[in-house]
Amino acid sequence: MNDAHAQAARTDETLPDAVTTWPHLVRIELLTTLVAMVLLTVWSIVVDAPLEEAADPNRTPDPSKAPWYFLGLQELLVYFDPWIAGVIVPALIILGLMAIPYLDRNPRGSGYYTLRERPFSIAVFLFGFLGLWIVPILIGVFCRGPGWNWYWPWEPWDIAHATHLTNINLTDWLGVPSALGGVFVCAWYSLGGAFWLWRRKSPALLQLGGARYAVTAFLLLTMTAIPLKMALRLLVNVKYVWVTPWFNI
Amino acid sequence: MKQFLWILCQPDNLPIVGMVLALGFLLGVWLRQALRNDRLIRDGHPEEIEREMRR
Numbered sequence: 001m002n003d004a005h006a007q008a009a010r011t012d013e014t015l016p017d018a019v020t021t022w023p024h025l026v027r028i029e030l031l032t033t034l035v036a037m038v039l040l041t042v043w044s045i046v047v048d049a050p051l052e053e054a055a056d057p058n059r060t061p062d063p064s065k066a067p068w069y070f071l072g073l074q075e076l077l078v079y080f081d082p083w084i085a086g087v088i089v090p091a092l093i094i095l096g097l098m099a100i101p102y103l104d105r106n107p108r109g110s111g112y113y114t115l116r117e118r119p120f121s122i123a124v125f126l127f128g129f130l131g132l133w134i135v136p137i138l139i140g141v142f143c144r145g146p147g148w149n150w151y152w153p154w155e156p157w158d159i160a161h162a163t164h165l166t167n168i169n170l171t172d173w174l175g176v177p178s179a180l181g182g183v184f185v186c187a188w189y190s191l192g193g194a195f196w197l198w199r200r201k202s203p204a205l206l207q208l209g210g211a212r213y214a215v216t217a218f219l220l221l222t223m224t225a226i227p228l229k230m231a232l233r234l235l236v237n238v239k240y241v242w243v244t245p246w247f248n249i
Numbered sequence: 250m251k252q253f254l255w256i257l258c259q260p261d262n263l264p265i266v267g268m269v270l271a272l273g274f275l276l277g278v279w280l281r282q283a284l285r286n287d288r289l290i291r292d293g294h295p296e297e298i299e300r301e302m303r304r
Contacts, residue, residue, distance in 0.1 A: 017303060050260025068265050112298050113283040116290070134272065141265050142256055153253040 062146045062159075071140030072133050076226075078148065079233045081240070081248040089226075096219045103212050124220065132226055150234075167239035170232070181242025185249055188225060192217030 019025075066074040076085040109117030145151035146159040171178045196213060199205055205213055229249075232238040240248040257266060289297045 065261075068261070068268075112286055112302065113279055114286050114290070115280075115283045116287045134269075137265065138269070141262055142253070151252075153256060154250055156252050 063144055063148055065140065065144070068137060068141065072136035075136040075140040075144070079226075079230050083247050084249060092219070092222060099215060099219070103208075103216050105207050105212070124223075128223055132223060165237050167233070167237045169243055170238045170241045171243070173236075173238060178243045181240070181249070182244075185242050189218065189221055192221055 065071060073085060073090065076089060079085070080089070104121060106118055106121065108114075109121075115122060142153040143150055145155075145157040151157055169178065169181070170184070171181050174180075192214070195217065196205065196210075208216065229238075229241065232241075242249040256262060286298050289295060
C-alpha cells in the first residue's frame with residue numbers, strides 16, 4: 001500500500017518533488033530526536049541543576065517568583081484580583097485561542113507569511129503575545145524585587161529604600177460611590193456596541209456577523225483593558241476600578 | 250548594570266534570555282519572509298510564494 005502511495009506521489013504533476021513520510025521524514029525526525037537526546041544528556045551531566053539550599057519553613061524567599069512560564073500571571077496579580085488574574089484571565093486566554101478558527105473569516109494569508117493580507121489578525125496576535133504575555137514575564141524577571149516592589153533592572157535590590165505605595169480605588173479617587181465602578185466597566189464594554197453601530201455596514205463587519213463580532217469585541221476590549229489597568233496602577237496607583245463584595249476589577 | 254547582569258545570569262532566568270533571543274530571531278525570519286511575500290503579491294507573482302516554500 002505504501003508503494004502505491006509513493007508511486008501516486010511521484011506521478012502527481014503538482015508535486016514533482018514529493019517524497020513519502022516513511023522513510024524520508026521519519027528518518028530525519030529520528031536523527032533529530034537522537035541528536036537532541038545526546039545534547040540533553042551531555043548537558044545534564046556537565047552542568048549541575050541550579051538547586052538552592054534546602055527549603056526552610058521559617059524563611060520565605062523574597063521575592064518568591066513563580067517559574068518563568070507563570071511569571072506573567074504572577075505579575076497580573078499586582079493589578080487584578082486573584083480571581084480575575086488567576087482564573088478569569090487564564091480561562092479567557094485559552095477560550096480566546098480556541099475561538100480564533102471560528103472568528104477568523106479572512107481567507108487570505110493562509111499557509112504563508114504575510115503582513116498585508118492579514119494586518120488585523122497579526123496586530124492582535126502580536127499585541128496579545130508580545131504585549132500581554134512576554135512583557136509581563138520580562139517585568140516579573142527584571143523589574144520585580146523584594147516585596148514585589150518595582151526595581152528598574154539596574155537598581156540594586158535594597159529593601160531599606162523600597163517605597164511603600166498607597167493605592168486607592170478609582171471610585172475613591174474620583175469621590176464617587178463604588179457602585180459607579182460597574183458603570184465604568186459597562187461603559188468600556190459598550191464601546192464595542194458603539195463601534196458596531198458606527199461601522200455596521202462595513203464589508204468586514206457584514207462578513208463577520210453579529211455573534212462573531214460580539215465575541216471578538218468582548219475579547220479585544222478585555223485584552224486592551226489589561227494594559228490600561230496596568231498603566232492606571234503603575235502611573236497613578238489606582239488599585240481597583242470596580243469593588244464588589246464578590247470580586248474586584 | 251551589575252544588578253542587571255546578576256539577574257541575567259541567574260540559572261532560573263537563563264530560559265528567559267534564551268527565549269528573548271529566540272523570539273527576536275524568529276520575528277526577524279517572519280518579518281523578512283512576510284515582506285518578501287507581500288512584494289511578490291504586489292508585483293503579481295503570488296505563485297512564486299508556493300514555489301519558494303517548496304524549494
